[in-house]
Amino acid sequence: MASTSRDRDTEAAVEAILRRTGGHPRVAAPLGLGKPHALLNALYRAVQGREDRSLTIFTALSLTRPAPGKGLAGRFAAPFLARHFGEAYVDLDYALAQARDALPANVHVHEFYMQSGALLGSGAAQRDYISQNYTHVARDLVGRDIDVLVQLVALRDGRISLSSNPDLTFDFLDHLARSGKPKPFCVAVAHPDMPYVSGHAEAEEGLFDLLVVPDVSPPLFALPRSPIEPAEFALGMHASALVVDGGTLQIGIGALSDALVRALILRHEQNGSWREGLDALDVTGGTRRWMDGWGGSAAFATGLYGASEMVMDGFMHLQRAGILRRRAYDDLERERRAAAGEDVGTEGGHYLRGAFLLGSRELYAWMHRSEVDDPDAIDMCRVSNVNHLYGDHQPLAALQRRGARFFNTCMMATLAGAAVSDGLEDGRVVSGVGGQFNFVAMAHELPGGRSILLLRSTRGKGRRAASNIRFNYGHTTIPRHLRDVYVTEYGVADLRGLSDEACVEAMLSVADARFVDALAEEAKGAGKLRRDFVVPEAWRAHTPEGLAAALEPMRRRGLLDPFPFGSDFTEVERRLLPALGWLRDAGKGALLRALLAPGRPVDGEIEALDRMGLARPGSIAERLERRLVRAALRRQGRLAPDRTPRQA
Incomplete structure (x- = not known):
């Protein structure tokens, strides 16, 4: 069985991929967490704008940081997203271009599962989508001339674990072997934070042709915890x-x-x-x-x-x-x-x-x-x-x-x-x-x-x-x-x-x-x-209304905490969430009434306005936003003074 070569240089791995494929790699990459972002980005940049090169990727669930949005939603989300993901996080370049419907003509991305709702406006993503049952993907990839497989992995004592994604790799390689087709060039990228999982997730020696162990690895994608309504x-x-x-x-x-x-x-x-x-x-x-x-x-x-x-x-x-x-x-x-x-x-x-x-x-x-x-x-x-x-x-x-x-x-x-x-x-x-x-x-x-x-x-x-x-x-x-x-x-x-x-x-x-x-x-x-x-x-x-009445006894007993498993938001942000939700859903009449009669001040109001960057508004638009947020906070305070229930 062939041995696995080892390198620290992502660019060298890209050059090896391009040499093996004549500059036209057809890449299989895991869904979700198991994608090596830095390697895929380097490969994308090496192909982008080159008429003599192309890139085709078969994957699913290409995760990107949520866009913060505009207006009040953006004021709330942008600082949170920056804090949650950190400055070192690296998005997938092809996924960002795909979301803008701006993939170069020589790049195609075929996904069988998309980040929910993220690509409704991307013509390229909609055209290149492949509708498949999860269990049929490995079988169907055999006919797509895959010549490169890349995967983020965990290392321990010289062993390789597919960690988060043993889902398709082994099945795909087995289907290839049974069909008599050649094994693709398999590249593993080690990440220090990937949990090592033994047993069926471990790779046999020599499965990967190249193991990249970079000096620096971007943080893993971590889902923000959402409230339960x-x-x-x-x-x-x-x-x-x-x-x-x-x-x-x-x-x-x-x-x-x-x-x-x-x-x-x-x-x-x-x-x-x-x-x-x-x-x-x-x-x-x-x-x-x-x-x-x-x-x-x-x-x-x-x-x-x-x-x-x-x-x-x-x-x-x-x-x-x-x-x-x-x-x-x-x-x-x-x-x-x-x-x-x-x-x-x-x-x-x-x-x-x-x-x-x-x-x-x-x-x-x-x-x-x-x-x-x-x-x-x-x-x-x-x-x-x-x-x-x-x-x-x-x-x-x-x-x-x-x-x-x-x-x-x-x-x-x-x-x-x-x-x-x-x-x-x-x-x-x-x-x-x-x-x-x-x-x-x-x-x-x-x-x-x-x-x-x-x-x-x-x-x-x-x-x-x-x-x-x-x-x-x-x-x-x-x-x-x-x-x-x-x-x-x-x-x-x-x-x-x-x-x-x-x-x-x-x-x-x-x-x-x-x-x-x-x-x-x-x-x-x-x-x-x-x-x-x-x-x-x-x-x-x-x-x-009937549902709220039925839930009221449980709410009073502190059993409806929207974050029962902990929150990635600060206490000030948790206070802002229901207020901003009301502003999002309120009709024009309700917003006008809130502007004209904002109500009495509530505890934490100043901190919440400061968190939204509205402590010292500098324009008419910012003063209007400040007044809306203040009115919404006061409305929430009147309706539910114990809006954040005790932990059960």
């Missing part, structure tokens, strides 16, 4: 009642997943409060019906096993709370004994299996610590193992994933049960299919498995509010014949095996009351709902 918290409460003790959990990323994790921890640690909160939210009793039928309400005695394509912060919090602890074993007989309740020990067993890693710096440190303290606990492996059920591992995987609850999010859903998760009906791609279809299909194959799609019932505020539950939509990600379970902030709709009319009624029962009559009329007009159907009176309480 009350409606999202309510959604998480409903969803948490569907998880069975001793089962399997898959979750994605974002506020809805954070809300689910928060509710699961509340169920485990403060079960009485969790039950009272669910009773208040579940006005019709629908959620408790499914909870008693196939969910759960008790604290977790056996614990959960995580099998998720993405390892994110939520799993860390669940493990620390003692919920993520059921071990799975890669031996069928031992797993059978464990499933039968025998004590088979912990050695060799893992409580979390994932394919890629992305989250906060705290998560990366936790992964590193887990490897040191309990190297068997977390298994990072091929996505074909995590997302795919069929093949030699099927009997074992099905047993390991008993009681599976696969939680994913979507943007919209239809009354007939189809999900809209990745694109718009005009054809533009918002993100990508990723592994969602894999998990939905797998849930239908696993005994006792359920696919649970989470969505907010509405988007927008006030007169701009619109329903995310539609009668129909011109694009779908999950077809209606795979419909299973939907959860909104108003409850649970279990659609499995139902007729179209029963599906329509179930989806109406978790819709926002402001839109339910119009949706019912559409369904009646299409013959999908009987003409004499009358919306039950209990559904009329499904409004933001």
Whole structure:
């Protein structure tokens, strides 16, 4: 087996790549965290503006720092982003150009999953997007003449770990070998902060042709922690009642997943409060019906096993709370004994299996610590193992994933049960299919498995509010014949095996009351709902006001902290967030009233204005902004003097 050469010079690696490829590299790079930014940027610069060179990249989720925006949003975000990412952070040059729709003609970037919503205005990105299930990517890359593979890795005692991204690399190289095609030039770039993960994430000796160990490495991308809004918290409460003790959990990323994790921890640690909160939210009793039928309400005695394509912060919090602890074993007989309740020990067993890693710096440190303290606990492996059920591992995987609850999010859903998760009906791609279809299909194959799609019932505020539950939509990600379970902030709709009319009624029962009559009329007009159907009176309480009233007892007890897992914002910034949110959503009339009658001063007002750079406004526009922010702060102070609840 060939040995791996070693270098510290990124530019030398670029020259080696260009020599190997005749100046026209076709590069495969991991999704998300596993991209070597400095190397890819140097390669992009070496090709940019050269008629005798070209660059084609096959990848996904090219992460860039969020743009701060303009106006008040920019005043708030710019200092925060500078502090969070630091001066040394390096964005991907091609991704920045792609977002501006300004990629040079000799550069093409094919992604199968995009940073959500970031490339809607990029014609090049939309044209070069490849729609694929996550598990098909490695297979399909074989036909794309890839001649270079680059990857960010972790080093330990001369060993290489693919760390955050063993998801596609091994499968891709195996597919190439079976097809008889030559192995690409494989370049690893070591990063000191990448957590070393052993086991299935480790590379065999000689897999990489070149290992670059730079003297200086830019910081890893770390996701800022987002607040959980009350409606999202309510959604998480409903969803948490569907998880069975001793089962399997898959979750994605974002506020809805954070809300689910928060509710699961509340169920485990403060079960009485969790039950009272669910009773208040579940006005019709629908959620408790499914909870008693196939969910759960008790604290977790056996614990959960995580099998998720993405390892994110939520799993860390669940493990620390003692919920993520059921071990799975890669031996069928031992797993059978464990499933039968025998004590088979912990050695060799893992409580979390994932394919890629992305989250906060705290998560990366936790992964590193887990490897040191309990190297068997977390298994990072091929996505074909995590997302795919069929093949030699099927009997074992099905047993390991008993009681599976696969939680994913979507943007919209239809009354007939189809999900809209990745694109718009005009054809533009918002993100990508990723592994969602894999998990939905797998849930239908696993005994006792359920696919649970989470969505907010509405988007927008006030007169701009619109329903995310539609009668129909011109694009779908999950077809209606795979419909299973939907959860909104108003409850649970279990659609499995139902007729179209029963599906329509179930989806109406978790819709926002402001839109339910119009949706019912559409369904009646299409013959999908009987003409004499009358919306039950209990559904009329499904409004933001009704939700706020149901959550009020929990809010008073300090259980609705928008940052239950810590915040990247300062206390002053946390005070500003709801005020700026109100300014963003308020109508012209409300803004005018706020300007004319700003109200009485509140504590922290001066510090908040200073944080926004408005302590000493120098122009008419800045004075107007100062007055708006001051009025919003005072309004928030009047409405909720304890806006930042105590930590539970």
